[in-house]
Amino acid sequence: MAIYVLRTWKIKPGAWRDFQTLSNDDIWPAIEAAGARIIGLWQTIIGDGNEAVLLTRYDDLAHWERTRVWQAPPPAGVDSDLWRRAAEAVLKRQGLTESTHARVLSPSEHRAP
Numbered sequence: 001m002a003i004y005v006l007r008t009w010k011i012k013p014g015a016w017r018d019f020q021t022l023s024n025d026d027i028w029p030a031i032e033a034a035g036a037r038i039i040g041l042w043q044t045i046i047g048d049g050n051e052a053v054l055l056t057r058y059d060d061l062a063h064w065e066r067t068r069v070w071q072a073p074p075p076a077g078v079d080s081d082l083w084r085r086a087a088e089a090v091l092k093r094q095g096l097t098e099s100t101h102a103r104v105l106s107p108s109e110h111r112a113p
Contacts, residue, residue, distance in 0.1 A: 002057055004039075005064055007102040009052045015096035016043055019052055022096075026089030030082045034067050034075040035059060050098075061104065 011019050020041065028038050037057040044051035058064040066075045070090055074083035 001106060002059060003061055003064060004105040004107065005054075005056050005058065005102055006105060007054045007056070007100060009054075009100045010048065010098040011050050011052055011096050012098060013050055015050075016052070019093060019096050022089045022093045023054075027086045027093065030074070030078060030086035031056070031067055033078045033082060035063065035077075036067060064104065 009019070023041060032038060035058075039055040039057060042053045044053060058067070070083075070087035074080050
């Protein structure tokens with residue numbers, strides 16, 4: 001059964017543009033090559049400031065867990081250079097981040113994406 005991960009980051013002031021670029025250009029290509037689907041990235045405009053929110057679809061919990069280990073070899077079918085570049089970008093993005101939190105969600109049987 002598919003799962004969705006709703007991840008939020010509290011990012012440093014002024015880091016939004018770099019955060020987006022690292023995510024889009026370096027991290028997400030590796031995640032998508034591993035079979036996940038990035039649904040969207042948002043910036044909170046009402047509520048906590050400097051917050052980024054990402055929703056991603058994975059086949060199941062094991063699929064999500066395989067994409068969390070950047071020091072390990074890439075998942076099957078993912079180019080090792082693409083994975084290495086993503087791992088480096090994750091470290092850079094962590095430098096822009098004050099905190100992060102992930103919620104793993106299972107879809108409702110009604111109106112699920």
